[in-house]
Amino acid sequence: MKPVYLRPKSLTGTVTHYCPGCTHGIAHRLVAEIIDELDMQGKTIGVASVGCSVFAYNYFDVDFQQAAHGRAPAVATGIKRVHPDKVVFAYQGDGDLASIGAAEIVHAAARRENITVIFLNNAIYGMTGGQMAPTTLPGQKTTTSPFGRDTAGQGYPLRMSELLSTVEGAYYIARCSLHNAANIARAKRAIRQAFSNQIQGKGFSMVELLSTCPTNWRMTPGKALEWVEKEMIPVYPLGEFKIGEGE
Amino acid sequence: MSEPILMKGNEAIAEAAVRAGCKFFFGYPITPQNEIPEYMSRRLQEVGGVFVQAESEVSSINMVYGASGAGGRVMTSSSSPGISLMLEGISYIAGAELPCVIVNISRGGPGLGGIQPSQADYFQATKGGGHGDYKLIVYGPSSVQEACDLMVKAFDVADKYRNPVMILGDGMIGQMMEPVVFPGVTSESPALEKPWATCGNEGREPNLITSIHLDPEVLDAHNWKLYEKYKAMERDEVMYESYYEDDSEWFLVAYGTVARICISVMEKMRKEGTKVGLIRPITLWPFPKAAFDEVVDSAKGFLCVEMSTGQMIEDVKLAVEGKTPVYFYGRTGGAVPIPRNIEERVLDMISGKVPVVTDYFDNIHGGGGA
Numbered sequence: 001m002k003p004v005y006l007r008p009k010s011l012t013g014t015v016t017h018y019c020p021g022c023t024h025g026i027a028h029r030l031v032a033e034i035i036d037e038l039d040m041q042g043k044t045i046g047v048a049s050v051g052c053s054v055f056a057y058n059y060f061d062v063d064f065q066q067a068a069h070g071r072a073p074a075v076a077t078g079i080k081r082v083h084p085d086k087v088v089f090a091y092q093g094d095g096d097l098a099s100i101g102a103a104e105i106v107h108a109a110a111r112r113e114n115i116t117v118i119f120l121n122n123a124i125y126g127m128t129g130g131q132m133a134p135t136t137l138p139g140q141k142t143t144t145s146p147f148g149r150d151t152a153g154q155g156y157p158l159r160m161s162e163l164l165s166t167v168e169g170a171y172y173i174a175r176c177s178l179h180n181a182a183n184i185a186r187a188k189r190a191i192r193q194a195f196s197n198q199i200q201g202k203g204f205s206m207v208e209l210l211s212t213c214p215t216n217w218r219m220t221p222g223k224a225l226e227w228v229e230k231e232m233i234p235v236y237p238l239g240e241f242k243i244g245e246g247e
Numbered sequence: 248m249s250e251p252i253l254m255k256g257n258e259a260i261a262e263a264a265v266r267a268g269c270k271f272f273f274g275y276p277i278t279p280q281n282e283i284p285e286y287m288s289r290r291l292q293e294v295g296g297v298f299v300q301a302e303s304e305v306s307s308i309n310m311v312y313g314a315s316g317a318g319g320r321v322m323t324s325s326s327s328p329g330i331s332l333m334l335e336g337i338s339y340i341a342g343a344e345l346p347c348v349i350v351n352i353s354r355g356g357p358g359l360g361g362i363q364p365s366q367a368d369y370f371q372a373t374k375g376g377g378h379g380d381y382k383l384i385v386y387g388p389s390s391v392q393e394a395c396d397l398m399v400k401a402f403d404v405a406d407k408y409r410n411p412v413m414i415l416g417d418g419m420i421g422q423m424m425e426p427v428v429f430p431g432v433t434s435e436s437p438a439l440e441k442p443w444a445t446c447g448n449e450g451r452e453p454n455l456i457t458s459i460h461l462d463p464e465v466l467d468a469h470n471w472k473l474y475e476k477y478k479a480m481e482r483d484e485v486m487y488e489s490y491y492e493d494d495s496e497w498f499l500v501a502y503g504t505v506a507r508i509c510i511s512v513m514e515k516m517r518k519e520g521t522k523v524g525l526i527r528p529i530t531l532w533p534f535p536k537a538a539f540d541e542v543v544d545s546a547k548g549f550l551c552v553e554m555s556t557g558q559m560i561e562d563v564k565l566a567v568e569g570k571t572p573v574y575f576y577g578r579t580g581g582a583v584p585i586p587r588n589i590e591e592r593v594l595d596m597i598s599g600k601v602p603v604v605t606d607y608f609d610n611i612h613g614g615g616g617a
Contacts, residue, residue, distance in 0.1 A: 041448075042447050042448055042449030042450065043447040043449065044447060045317065045445045045446070045447060047313070048457075054459060057453075057455050057457065060453075061448075061453060062447075062448055062453055063445035063446065063447060063448045063453050063454045063455070064445065064453060064454075064455050064456070064457075065312070065313060065316045065317075065445055065455075065456040065457070066343075066455070066456065066457035066458065066459055067309065067312070067313075068309060068312075068335055068336060068339050071305070071306070071309035071312075071336070074301065074305075074306040074307075074309035074310045074312075074313065075309050075310070075312050075313035075316075076313060077299065077310050077313060078271070078273065078309070078310035078311060078312060078313025078314035078315070078316070078317065078319075078321070079313040079314065079316065079317040079445065080313075081271060081297045081299060081310075081314060081319075082271060082297075082313075082314045082317035082318060082319035082321075082446075083317055083446050083447070086446065086447050103302050103303060103305075103306065104302070104305075104306055104309070106302075107301070107302035107306065111299075
């Protein structure tokens with residue numbers, strides 16, 4: 001018998017703390033598969049952020065640093081400048097990256113920092129219990145927008161991939177979704193691209209992954225996947241927003 | 248030994264750091280410390296190091312976190328408002344047990360304050376500043392030469408304890424020019440092995456740099472482990488100078504540039520027959536309680552002189568434990584105590600005209616009167 005599906009070497013096998021139906025597990029697996037396929041396990045340093053992925057280091061079998069809220073791109077910068085020959089990636093959620101860490105991500109891109117950022121966008125703060133995020137959709141109910149996000153006082157969703165694609169230093173910016181198999185396969189290709197870019201010294205790469213939060217969305221896992229397709233993708237269109245040219 | 252070179256304090260501090268083996272600098276412009284990042288942006292390139300101008304002090308200190316966690320010999324510098332922004336990161340660095348050096352060429356506050364010399368960041372530097380039970384080793388140099396010597400020491404001590412170390416200079420230390428000699432042999436441990444660092448886990452189990460411990464038992468144990476480290480610093484790292492401790496009844500207590508002014512006052516008054524001594528803390532934390540133990544039983548009074556409304560005085564009072572009266576004289580916001588005013592204050596203390604500082608608000612009597 002030839003096994004056709006094994007746990008990637010770069011995952012520890014620890015049972016995750018993620019809720020049933022959460023797509024963090026898929027994202028972790030894709031990143032680990034790419035680290036394996038590029039044969040970079042012993043040369044990779046991850047940066048965990050604050051939010052549901054705060055314990056990412058329990059699941060990845062590589063060196064890790066846990067960063068303060070929003071500061072993962074700055075921490076990754078520090079690591080990469082000490083070890084330019086190693087692979088450094090930050091794994092951040094939307095509260096972390098698009099709100100408190102908006103400055104850090106924009107300036108890491110502007111410096112063309114040669115790092116890879118995996119950005120999970122589930123339109124809500126998960127870890128703290130479902131508060132409104134900068135990525136929350138208009139009308140979406142959260143614990144701090146109980147009547148639905150009112151754009152009059154609570155503003156509009158921030159589209160980080162579009163925003164970062166205007167930054168000259170950004171080399172590769174893509175948004176993918178994890179709501180079905182075909183999109184997961186596309187996400188994997190984008191993640192491979194983002195890590196390969198770093199190995200080739202191309203500079204800042206970010207892959208945004210539309211993700212689910214069934215618990216805080218108050219939905220079944222199945223409904224949550226549908227919600228990504230029907231509600232999130234119209235606001236957050238998928239695609240490669242920037243593919244750098246040359247060196 | 249090389250010949251003395253005339254250098255501006257900030258540039259000398261930067262050069263001392265390079266000679267101590269510092270290879271990574273992350274910073275953000277703020278007056279009056281700008282010569283440090285400016286110097287580093289040129290100098291680190293010559294020695295194969297890295298200089299990054301960050302988008303904020305928040306980012307600077309988190310770059311320091313990453314670089315230190317990756318095993319680099321790393322520093323940042325800033326001035327008071329910038330250090331306030333770094334406190335979150337400093338707390339994380341202390342919690343994650345990472346070595347680094349932070350230079351604060353402090354200025355007048357609160358808020359945007361002013362850009363002139365001040366010592367109003369003493370509490371922030373020595374009492375934590377950021378959240379949680381942590382301590383920095385804090386050095387308060389009183390000359391450009393001492394700032395350079397302490398820079399070299401700071402990197403070694405940071406590595407020894409895996410703890411952030413702060414050089415707390417005031418704007419005068421940063422901006423004045425003085426002759427300085429850089430020692431031929433500098434740091435003890437620039438190439439120290441750091442088996443805990445994250446640099447890729449080829450051939451070993453993964454390393455983790457973190458400050459999160461959700462299990463109360465684990466965090467409790469972690470905090471007591473840090474506490475033991477701080478106790479060891481209190482035992483082994485205290486530095487101070489005492490002047491005329493054998494025959495003085497009255498003592499000035501001052502650190503940094505204020506200590507130099509007080510030394511002038513002390514020497515003048517001794518020539519005129521008044522037996523005044525001086526205690527100069529060099530480590531502001533751990534505070535040199537031993538210096539006071541040596542003289543507290545024979546002393547009649549301590550006059551604490553600071554460029555603040557009275558911060559170090561609280562540690563002086565703790566050190567003398569009520570056995571001897573403690574008096575205060577302070578100027579703030581860039582106003583520097585002048586010798587004549589300090590001398591008058593000493594004479595008033597001796598003649599009993601100055602109220603003993605019995606509570607915080609008595610300190611205001613010490614101010615003004617330039």
